[in-house]
Amino acid sequence: MKRFIFLSLGGIALLSCAPQQTKLTLEKENQIKQVGEESAMKLLKSLRAELMQALQKGSPEQAVEVCSKRAMDITTQIERETGHKVKRTTFKYRNPNNRPDRYEEEALRYFEEAINKDGKLPGYYIQTVKEDGTLTYRYYKPLKVEGLCLTCHGDKNLMDKNLVSKIEKLYSTDKAFGYREGDFRGVVRVSVPADKIK
Ligand code: HEC
Numbered sequence: 001m002k003r004f005i006f007l008s009l010g011g012i013a014l015l016s017c018a019p020q021q022t023k024l025t026l027e028k029e030n031q032i033k034q035v036g037e038e039s040a041m042k043l044l045k046s047l048r049a050e051l052m053q054a055l056q057k058g059s060p061e062q063a064v065e066v067c068s069k070r071a072m073d074i075t076t077q078i079e080r081e082t083g084h085k086v087k088r089t090t091f092k093y094r095n096p097n098n099r100p101d102r103y104e105e106e107a108l109r110y111f112e113e114a115i116n117k118d119g120k121l122p123g124y125y126i127q128t129v130k131e132d133g134t135l136t137y138r139y140y141k142p143l144k145v146e147g148l149c150l151t152c153h154g155d156k157n158l159m160d161k162n163l164v165s166k167i168e169k170l171y172s173t174d175k176a177f178g179y180r181e182g183d184f185r186g187v188v189r190v191s192v193p194a195d196k197i198k
Pocket of ligand 1 (some may be wrong): 051060063064065067068069071072088089090092093094095096098143144145146148149150151152153176185186187
């Protein structure tokens with residue numbers, strides 16, 4: 001299956017000054033995959049560690065506060081450590097800051113279509129885009145909903161009432177309830193500047 005796509009910004013006008021590259025070599029794809037996966041895992045591991053610690057120490061309500069206050073800090077920290085911009089994004093987001101841009105939407109659709117068709121998620125997806133004027137590879141790692149996630153992303157009617165109201169108070173436009181185990185939850189996006197890949 002094709003795992004990469006070339007996207008030009010802003011249509012024809014920009015297409016003409018876009019580089020000729022339309023396809024990644026297998027070698028490049030493997031390099032992007034390796035560095036992208038490493039940064040994505042760093043983010044996921046740190047978030048999970050913080051989440052588990054908060055759940056063990058206090059109530060889920062306290063854990064929500066930790067998630068809400070710490071998720072962005074952890075993301076910034078991973079960006080500093082790896083030199084790659086990272087973001088969690090999804091169509092059904094809790095925090096509007098995590099709303100997808102149009103390239104992310106395209107990647108989300110790729111995974112959604114795959115899981116609807118085959119019942120399983122491809123391991124990753126790569127795009128070539130211009131980000132702030134710099135040619136960049138975007139590596140996407142899909143996320144699945146696990147039992148643990150349902151504590152805060154499950155069916156509202158089955159969830160703890162105080163927890164639901166706490167989340168609704170913090171996120172007035174929340175779309176991230178109603179997930180079920182095994183659902184496609186979204187992606188981690190890692191931006192790797194093209195000049196870092198030989
Ligand atoms: C203790 C409650 C809690 C649990 C458990 C939890 N989350 Fe979240 N999740 C949140 C909160 C709060 C946010 C919003 C964070 C922010 O403001 O950036 C969030 C945001 C997210 C986002 C970013 C996109 C968005 O919706 O804003 C993803 C992706 C995500 N969670 C996936 C998961 C997955 C996968 C699990 C299970 C492994 C999980 N969450 C478990 C509370 C939780």
